[in-house]
Amino acid sequence: MIRRYFVRSQTKPLPPATAAELPSFDLQGGRPVELRLDGTAKQALETGRTRLLVAAVSFALAFSLIGWRLIDLGLMTDRHEPSIARDLSSGGLETGRADIVDRNGIVLATTLPTASLYANPRHVRDPEAAAAQLATVLPQASAAQLGAKLASERSFVWLQRNLTPRQHDAVNRLGIPGLYFQRERRRFYPHGALTPHVVGFTGVDNQGLAGIEQSFDDVLRASVKPLPLSLDIRIQHILSEELARSIDTFSAIGGAGVVMDVTTGEIVAMASLPSYDPAKPAAAAAEARFNRASLGAYEMGSIFKIFTTAMALNEGVVTLRDGYDTRQPIRISRFTIRDFKPKNRWLSIPEIFMYSSNIGTVHMAMDAGTPAQQTFLKRLGLLQPANIELPEVGQPIVPSPWREINTMTISYGYGLAVSPLQVAGAVASLVNGGTAVRPTLLKRDPAKVAKGPRIISEETSETIRRLMRLVVAKGSGRKANAEGYLVGGKTGTADKLAGRRYARNARISSFVAGFPMDKPRYVVFVTIDEPKPTKETHGYATGGWVAAPAVNNIVTRVAPLVGIAPRDNGNAMIEQLLVEINKSAEGRQLASN
Amino acid sequence: MRRFVIFCWILAGSVTALTLFQIKQEVLELEHGIKQVHSDILRDQEAIHVLEAEWSYLNHPARIAALAEHHLQLAPIPAERIIGFADLPFPGEPQEEEGKDEPATGPATLVTAPAATLGATNR
Known part of the structure; x- marks a missing residue:
């Protein structure tokens, strides 16, 4: 239809000039005039077709674009929907830094939105008046400081980071032009001074600066899922409360404690006192920020007799029926090794352990030899830094070279300084049946924890448990005897080094315990730094008087929480041992007389 | 006939255009609604997040212990x-005190x- 119209319009109005020249003579050799005309029309027709083609192509393009858009709208609508909110059942809120929670999901560290106040000084009309007004609602800042900031030539200046909601509201009410709020996120620690040595803290820009916050900085930044720690906040509270009580009673300068699961190696509580508020780490003394439990290295005293005895029994150097004459102090070069409370007779191995005889233990270590001692302590993880998820890990102080005198002193806990964490891990490895545990601060699935390499045999582990139970039932650790929970442990009291010699009146008193000893579940380690004797303790400030009662309280309070049923005191467990001791002691005494 | 066909096409075109416009408006409205719902959800999620922190703070074991001591007549079971x-x-x-059967x-x-x-x- 359109084509016809074009043809008609091209053919009908003939150009006047050509028409005038045409009719009179036939100069073209009788060829019809229409042919020439037809040529012109054809040319016009061609032009028309080209134009038509161009138009058709552009229309086709336009229509296909529209068509594509229709498909786009019809089939791919999801693409442009604002899918902002996420289902949070699988993770947490996107805050830029994941939460840290305890093993029961209680929040230990979280990121909350806050407002930070900044100003554009060029927009502030009257800096002095504004500063005076601001100073009334921001108590931390002085009017002079604020005035100087507001009068500066810059276009951006922070006035105060992380305002409280009340301050935020108050500043808004002042209505000063040129002041603005920046929405920020800030780390909060709802449990404050309870867990700072484990959880750590962050800087003003939310980068981790200590503890788990530092060692898991990348993970926390990348994830929205809360990071579950092995800590149980209830047990942590009990531990730090009992530590604080002991420190207070004995006017000590500090203390540390660890509660560890003996099968999984999970640290359910770890405290170091004095503590600090992680919200204000700068205000805390260096002493308070120091993690005594993982970073401190201390000579542990008699607690090391557990390791010496376990080694001697496991290597077959001695049996429970053997013993040593403890009448003579041991003299080596210019040192003399004596007993704290000498019995002045032959003592069997259980007696040496129970009465904590230095002389007997040194004999045991010397019979085992230096290489055996070194290998054994190394396998217990006491010669290398603890393998734990904290940046604050102390290097144990190991003698170099390791002479005979070192073997002797280390056997009863002098000359090798280790962290409380290492002691707890080593004791856990001995009482749990004899396999090494790897201490961890992260929650573990008990079913997925593989048993570590064997350190001592099942039987030796059983013997050590009985010996530790003996110490609590009859020996130096009687104050730790929590009714019904079969506590077994060992006391340790070490004089502190003051310069190059040992101080007479400054000591570290500790107690390490496992419970319940028929099937241990937890190891508790408590150490008190520089306890002073009181009237009630008759002038003693030893592990048995200072740390053992704390362990007793801790066990009594923790056991019901973790579902350990109290049982018969199970003295049957040590009865056998006692009979054997008495028999062999009598025999030997008769023999020596 | 031809005119009728043209008319039909024009009619169909305008009806389509109108319907499309109508749908577009509805979609815009729905999108606005969903945006609102999403921002509400986000606000609630954030509020829950803050409340969780507060809940944790209020559950500080020392505080619970003090409250329990003050309000409850309960003690740990020995x-x-x-x-x-x-x-x-x-x-x-047979029991020792068989005589009394209170x-x-x-x-x-x-x-x-x-x-x-x-x-x-x-x-």
Whole structure:
């Protein structure tokens, strides 16, 4: 239809000039005039077709674009929907830094939105008046400081980071032009001074600066899922409360404690006192920020007799029926090794352990030899830094070279300084049946924890448990005897080094315990730094008087929480041992007389 | 006929255009709505997040302990009050205080009797 119209319009109005020249003579050799005309029309027709083609192509393009858009709208609508909110059942809120929670999901560290106040000084009309007004609602800042900031030539200046909601509201009410709020996120620690040595803290820009916050900085930044720690906040509270009580009673300068699961190696509580508020780490003394439990290295005293005895029994150097004459102090070069409370007779191995005889233990270590001692302590993880998820890990102080005198002193806990964490891990490895545990601060699935390499045999582990139970039932650790929970442990009291010699009146008193000893579940380690004797303790400030009662309280309070049923005191467990001791002691005494 | 066809096409085109416009408006409205819902959800999620932190703060063990001490007449159960099922005497078994059959003393003797023996073995 359109084509016809074009043809008609091209053919009908003939150009006047050509028409005038045409009719009179036939100069073209009788060829019809229409042919020439037809040529012109054809040319016009061609032009028309080209134009038509161009138009058709552009229309086709336009229509296909529209068509594509229709498909786009019809089939791919999801693409442009604002899918902002996420289902949070699988993770947490996107805050830029994941939460840290305890093993029961209680929040230990979280990121909350806050407002930070900044100003554009060029927009502030009257800096002095504004500063005076601001100073009334921001108590931390002085009017002079604020005035100087507001009068500066810059276009951006922070006035105060992380305002409280009340301050935020108050500043808004002042209505000063040129002041603005920046929405920020800030780390909060709802449990404050309870867990700072484990959880750590962050800087003003939310980068981790200590503890788990530092060692898991990348993970926390990348994830929205809360990071579950092995800590149980209830047990942590009990531990730090009992530590604080002991420190207070004995006017000590500090203390540390660890509660560890003996099968999984999970640290359910770890405290170091004095503590600090992680919200204000700068205000805390260096002493308070120091993690005594993982970073401190201390000579542990008699607690090391557990390791010496376990080694001697496991290597077959001695049996429970053997013993040593403890009448003579041991003299080596210019040192003399004596007993704290000498019995002045032959003592069997259980007696040496129970009465904590230095002389007997040194004999045991010397019979085992230096290489055996070194290998054994190394396998217990006491010669290398603890393998734990904290940046604050102390290097144990190991003698170099390791002479005979070192073997002797280390056997009863002098000359090798280790962290409380290492002691707890080593004791856990001995009482749990004899396999090494790897201490961890992260929650573990008990079913997925593989048993570590064997350190001592099942039987030796059983013997050590009985010996530790003996110490609590009859020996130096009687104050730790929590009714019904079969506590077994060992006391340790070490004089502190003051310069190059040992101080007479400054000591570290500790107690390490496992419970319940028929099937241990937890190891508790408590150490008190520089306890002073009181009237009630008759002038003693030893592990048995200072740390053992704390362990007793801790066990009594923790056991019901973790579902350990109290049982018969199970003295049957040590009865056998006692009979054997008495028999062999009598025999030997008769023999020596 | 031809005109009619043209007319039909024009009509169909305008109806389509109108419907499309209508749908577009509805979609815009829905999108606006969903945006609103999403921002509400986000606000609620954030509020829950803040409340969780507050909940954790309020559950500080020291605070709970103080509250429990103040408001509850409860104390931790000492270990000797808990005994195993095997240690319970049989109902028919003769008891020391058979003469009195007040119901209150019955459970009390059940509980304290084994506790006393427990204490005795410990000494």
